[in-house]
Amino acid sequence: MTIYTLSIIDKRIETNDTVTLVFKQPGLKKIAYLPGQYLTLIFKINGRRYLRPYSLSSTPVIDKFLEVTVKRVPHGIVSNHVCDIVSVGDVIEVLQPMGDFVLPNAPKYENYAIVLWGAGSGITPLFSIAKQVLHSGHCQVVLVYGNRTIDNVIFKTQIEILQQQHPDRFTVWNFYTQLDEAIQKKYCLKGRILPDLVLNSLSKNFDLTESLHYICGPNGLKLAVKKALNTYTIHLEQIFSEDFELVKNDADFVDIRTQFVTINQNGIDKVVEVVKGKSILEAGLDALIEMPYSCQTGNCSICKGKLLNGNVKQVLPKHPDLTVDEYQLCCTYPLSSEIVISI
Ligand SMILES: Cc1cc2nc3c(=O)[nH]c(=O)nc-3n(C[C@H](O)[C@H](O)[C@H](O)COP(=O)(O)OP(=O)(O)OC[C@H]3O[C@@H](n4cnc5c(N)ncnc54)[C@H](O)[C@@H]3O)c2cc1C
Structure with missing residues (x-):
């Protein structure tokens, strides 16, 4: 397992509880990664060593630097340390990129639509995948993104810019559990993500059997999306999911x-x-x-x-x-x- 030492060259505030750390690539050999993979950050806090994985929100073909985006978890040791203490100029050890929440490497999927289902900080790997596909592919990309309020949307401006750049290929559905009734926009709905409603709408635009689905969010979202996909006979190998925490039963x-x-x-x-x-x-x-x-x-x-x-x-x-x-x-x-x- 390779360990790299990276310098933080920028720290961007995304929302009131989320920041992006921007790392300079190593001078000699750049760190290669795939959209959807994560970096494991290593910290020493109060004398104890902590390792935490964070999905890369940057995209290898587009972004010069490595970026991870961290949302504060109530009472969380590392996420609060990153939000409050870590600063530009700090040097941090990371494990080599890992993870299999990535685009399949099979030609048969080349033109499949990509549907990205996420909530809260679950946007991070999805954002990297969306940028990659919009930049390099030709297929439709749909982002279905759930948040509490509009102010909680991570990468709000960057997502809007991508929509302007790819109006015919990139559709974004936003679900808000708290939404001002006055806001009436297409694909902007109050409540939790409704997978059946979205899939019903998508099925009118393209053949859902030719689509790949990436889910990153709470277990409830994963189960609801998988259940809805099941009724459209979408094969299991077309569905990918990433858990940010261990789901205990x-x-x-x-x-x-x-x-x-x-x-x-x-x-x-x-x-x-x-x-x-x-x-x-x-x-x-x-x-x-x-x-x-x-x-x-x-x-x-x-x-x-x-x-x-x-x-x-x-x-x-x-x-x-x-x-x-x-x-x-x-x-x-x-x-x-x-x-x-x-x-
Ligand atoms: C593959 C992978 C990729 C990840 N990518 C990202 C990312 O891009 N951005 C990001 O912000 N986080 C991401 N995470 C989550 C991240 O690794 C940490 O788990 C999270 O930051 C909490 O760490 P902590 O030290 O602050 O909390 P801890 O001190 O470990 O936990 C404190 C409490 O919070 C609960 N908790 C732990 N994680 C979460 C969570 N994610 N949501 C809600 N409650 C939680 C724990 O059960 C515990 O009760 C990812 C996790 C995995 C496995």
């Missing part, structure tokens, strides 16, 4: 108890208490073990650990690169006593 935890787990790193054992509900990764980090990790959503496999004794439960599907006795510790919980894991 209470039913997965009924057989989990608080346990002590031994974590072996470089031959040294450390016993940590894994309180019910916490993953083995979370417990290890709380015990200040420098465990490798990135996405914390069961997507990447950086946090893998090898089970040497006992039983554990991974609540999300295993990464295909892992062997039978390897687990992604961000979504793995203790099922027995006397668990030993090596990392």
Whole structure:
């Protein structure tokens, strides 16, 4: 895993709770990435090391610099640090770009319409993908974007400029849970995103079976969009989704108890208490073990650990690169006593 050290050359305020960090590319070898991928930022805050993934909101073919856009999460350690403390001139370590929320590399999809479904900060990878496709492709691009109010819209002006540049190819639907009744604009609606309504309208303009769908937002949005797409017989390989946080299901935890787990790193054992509900990764980090990790959503496999004794439960599907006795510790919980894991 390559670690880069990047300088922040600009910090832009996007909304009252969201900022964009602009990084200078390294002098010698530029960091290559695909629209939709993320950078993992590494911070040391109050003596503890934190890693957090942020989707690149810049686009490789268009933007000279690397940009990530961070929305403040209430009580969130890193997002508030980025919004309040990080400043121009700071130097930050990042892991190489990762992620498979990207455009497929198959010619058959070249002319498929791209439909981007997002809410709040979920716009970041979608914005990068939209810019890439509008710049390099010929197909229709539809952005369906949900926010609380108009003031919460991230990249509002830049989206409007893209609409002016591509009036025949780029359609934007805005949904606002709080909308001034006086604002009456086409494709501007009050309430949460209504996937059925949007798809019904789109189906009058193009053949939905020839469309790709990218979803980035809360779990409820993902489920609603997938359900609506199902009625239009859109194949699963045409639907991509990115989670910004681990989606937990209470039913997965009924057989989990608080346990002590031994974590072996470089031959040294450390016993940590894994309180019910916490993953083995979370417990290890709380015990200040420098465990490798990135996405914390069961997507990447950086946090893998090898089970040497006992039983554990991974609540999300295993990464295909892992062997039978390897687990992604961000979504793995203790099922027995006397668990030993090596990392
Ligand atoms: C692949 C990927 C890409 C991401 N891209 C972006 C991005 O482009 N922009 C961006 O702002 N964030 C993005 N995130 C989320 C980001 O990595 C952090 O999780 C987020 O900034 C919160 O970190 P924190 O340290 O402030 O909060 P923490 O201190 O980790 O958490 C504090 C509390 O907030 C909750 N929480 C954590 N994350 C979220 C969230 N995203 N929304 C609501 N509540 C949350 C936690 O459950 C916890 O209760 C991405 C996440 C992933 C996995």
